[in-house]
Amino acid sequence: HRSQSGRQLAKTQHESKDAYAALFSRIPAPDVLVTDGLRGAESACTEVWPGARIQRCLVHVQRNTRADLTSKPRLQAGRELKKLSDRLTKIHDAEAAARWGGALNAWHIRWRDFINERTWAEDDPSNPKAARQEWWWTHQELRRCYRRLEKLFRQGRLFAFLEHELTEGGPVARTTNRLEGGVNSPLKHVLLDHHGLPEEHMKRACEWVCYMKSGSPDPASSIRPEHWKPAGPPATETKDDAGNGTPGYGTGIDWNDFHTHVAWKSND
Incomplete structure (x- = not known):
C-alpha cells in the first residue's frame, strides 16, 4: 500500500496532528507515507501507523532549501x-x-x-x-x-523509495506530485472557477472532485428520482434536398426569432 498526503487531504481548517490522526484512522496502514513535511501528518503517521515508513517529498525538500x-x-x-x-x-x-x-x-x-x-x-x-x-x-x-x-538523511526519509523491502510491491513515489497535480490542482481550479461559493458549497464541490477521482465513481447514483426530469421531445428536422434520408437543418430555432426588420436610416 502507498499513501500520499498533501494540503487538501484533511478536510479541516487546520492540519493538526489530531485532524490527520482522525483521517488516518479510517485508512488501512500503508507501507510508506509520502508527505510534504507537515509535522501534523508525520506525527499522526507515527502514532496511528507505527509500522509505516515516511518518505519526504524531495521536491518539497528542494523548495525548503530555496526558501532558506x-x-x-x-x-x-x-x-x-x-x-x-x-x-x-x-x-x-x-x-x-x-x-x-x-x-x-x-x-x-x-x-x-x-x-x-x-x-x-x-x-x-x-x-x-x-x-x-x-x-x-x-x-x-x-x-x-x-x-x-x-x-x-539520518532518519532514512530522503531515500526510503530505494529500500528493497518497500519496492518489492512496486515502485515507491519520491514526491507528492501525483497528488498535487492529480487532486490538489483540480480542487484549486474548481474553487477558482466557482469563486464566491459559500463554505458549505465549497466543501461539497471539493468532495465531488475527490469522488470522481475514486476507483469506480458512479455520478448517476447521486441523482435523486424527484430531481430528475426526462428530456423533452427532440426538435423536428427537415430532410435534405438529395432525398437520401440524411438529416438536414433542424427547425427548432426560427431565424426570425433573432432578427427583426429595421428601417434603414439615412444620414441625409
Whole structure:
C-alpha cells in the first residue's frame, strides 16, 4: 500500500496532528507515507501507523532549501549546499544515495566552523534580535538548511523509495506530485472557477472532485428520482434536398426569432 498526503487531504481548517490522526484512522496502514513535511501528518503517521515508513517529498525538500538559501546563494557554502539539494531528484539507486550522503558529510566537515559562528547582541545592537536574544547563529538559514538535510538523511526519509523491502510491491513515489497535480490542482481550479461559493458549497464541490477521482465513481447514483426530469421531445428536422434520408437543418430555432426588420436610416 502507498499513501500520499498533501494540503487538501484533511478536510479541516487546520492540519493538526489530531485532524490527520482522525483521517488516518479510517485508512488501512500503508507501507510508506509520502508527505510534504507537515509535522501534523508525520506525527499522526507515527502514532496511528507505527509500522509505516515516511518518505519526504524531495521536491518539497528542494523548495525548503530555496526558501532558506534563495535560488542564487551569496555565500560559497550556500552555493555548494544548494547544489547538493538540487541533486536529490536525480538519484535513482542506493549507490548514488550513499555517495550523496558522503558528499553532505564532507560539506559539513568543510564548513562546520562556519555554520557554528555566533553573533552577540552587544556586537550588533542595531539588529532587532538584540532586543530579545543574547546571541544568535550568524548563518542561521544555512545552518537550518544543513540540519534539515542531515536529519532527513539520518532518519532514512530522503531515500526510503530505494529500500528493497518497500519496492518489492512496486515502485515507491519520491514526491507528492501525483497528488498535487492529480487532486490538489483540480480542487484549486474548481474553487477558482466557482469563486464566491459559500463554505458549505465549497466543501461539497471539493468532495465531488475527490469522488470522481475514486476507483469506480458512479455520478448517476447521486441523482435523486424527484430531481430528475426526462428530456423533452427532440426538435423536428427537415430532410435534405438529395432525398437520401440524411438529416438536414433542424427547425427548432426560427431565424426570425433573432432578427427583426429595421428601417434603414439615412444620414441625409
